[in-house]
Amino acid sequence: FLYSREARAQDTVVKAGPARIGGAGFAVIAGPCSVESKEQLVETAEKVSQAGAHVLRGGAYKPRTSPYSFQGMEEEGLKLLALAREATGLPVVTELMDADELPLLEDYVDIIQIGARNVQNFSLLKKVGKINKPVLLKRGLMTKLDEFLLSAEYILAGGNDQVILCERGIRTFETATRNTLDLSAVCVLKERSHLPVIVDPSHATGHWRFVEPLARAVLAVGADGLMVEVHCHPEQALCDGSQSLTPEMFSHLMGELNAMPSFR
């Protein structure tokens, strides 16, 4: 398999603007769950940039459980992401939900995210296998690691070798947290694949209080990076406020990570 260590000895380093994910450093992706307004996005982008984030995240097309929940700003949101990149210099990542929107995302953003719910949308995976942009592939709610790696293989097999794997929690019997963070996935994926592995403790836990301690664990276990949700006013967030850090908490988290001996 193209994802395997046998196929490639060195770690893959994914490049997006000035950011590098995989290899020597530890990359931090931060930003709101959803793009909500120009003010919201630019303010958050500036604050996470000042705190040391390497990539800005923000959803413009949101995979919501209820059709009556906020669905995202769509193309307007993509334009705001491009604006926030201009304001901060941070490369941006956003989720692709429908192949029809792929040309638009290719124009506006630096990294294309395939969300947990589309991890086995094989036709979508084939399409992003043909593009010349990095893909951030999230593990599904019920995806075994064998299956997750084969989803990555779909993208690699199309000729796109810029794939980032993201553990974001899986569904188990435990309901105290939104999902159960599978930290052992990092060890297994790093052993079996040269692709960069990052972890999203925000969606894994659903609670802002658990994000910092688990982020420290993510660095300690040897992941290549982190994806964290940050909102200036979490109580007003249109999506995932309960798991969002304020910029101040995010800045504290970055300080904690920097102080760890394994920080690189």
Ligand code: PEP
């Ligand atoms: C997200 O990152 O905004 C998201 C919807 O995550 P997931 O696909 O992991 O649920």
Ligand code: MN
């Ligand atoms: Mn979210």
